[in-house]
Amino acid sequence: MKIYFHLNIESFSNCYSVVNEKTSEAVIIDPGKITKEMINQLEDNNYRPVAVLVTHNHEDQLRGLKTFLKIYDADVYAAESNIFGIQTKVIHGEGKLNLAGLEIEYFPVPGHSPDSIVYKIGTVLFSGDVIGAGTIGETNSNYSKMILKRGIEQKILSQQEDTTIMPGHGPITTVAAERSFNIDI
Template sequence: MKIYFHYSLEGFSNGYLVGNERSKEALIVDPGVMNRELLDHIEENRFQVAAILVTHSHESHWKGLDTLMKIYAPKIFAADAELGGCRTELLQGDGVFTAAGFAVRYFAAPGHSPDSLMYQIENVLFTGDALSAGRLGTTNNDYGKRNLLNHLKGKLLNQNDEVILMPGHGPPTTVGAERLYNIELTRESTIESLPLKDFTTDREPFRYM
């Protein structure tokens, strides 16, 4: 397996070309942009693009679909039935499918968005915006954060420390590194269970002169 990293300046997002050197097939995770660099990597390796995996429906993670579909004829996998006018192979919950000669496991990880998915190929897990190095994905409220935490604790922290995490933004990391340094992910208590402090006092209130 070969993985090529591609960066989209428009959404400051990461995309990945994953090549199968035996079958000469490839899949693309989150094609935020389709540019000459990505095309060169595909053609120089003589890869046939068999699949596109989209982690969630924010446009910066699939904007390159339109151009890709004009050149290749891959299947699109996502938790949305349609993206940018393109029909997809709809994924829900957790499961596994085969693409480009790889067994691809997928995990629902709602929180950053309701349709967030993570994809695992061998010892590499593509997390989308559910998690980046040292940080949880952004959420709109405490419920979304708690929901995301529950999914990540059950589906990411149960992986081996050596599993490599490829996020939608920022550098790669590992499960072991996140277990050690991602405080939001590993702390026992969520916001709702933290004790409230009593800030009452018998002192005179401060007065401006």
């Protein structure tokens, strides 16, 4: 498995391409902006995107989704059935997907948004805006913040400490770093 990072400089959101090198298939996570570099990377390496994983339905994470789907034929997986007029394959609760020859676990961690999903591929979590380096997602009430913190403690901080967290904004972190230094939890 190879992971490529793409920054949407307009909203400072992160997009990831996760590639199975054996099958040359890719899964795209949160296409906030489709850049020439991203397309070149996929095309130059003959990677075929088969799916888009949505961590939550916020524009800064998904602004490039329509453009991406004009270029590539890929299924979109999300907690909502319709994103920007695009029909998705709805996922709820906890489960597993097998996409691009990769086993992908998913589980909800609401609070930042009601549809927030975290994806786990190997020992890497793609957290969207649930948690980032030294921070947690913004919430609109104390109740939402409590639910978010509980979800982070139960589903993210319970992972092995060397688990990598690739957030929707900011730098990459680990479970160990967040247990030790995240003052928001």
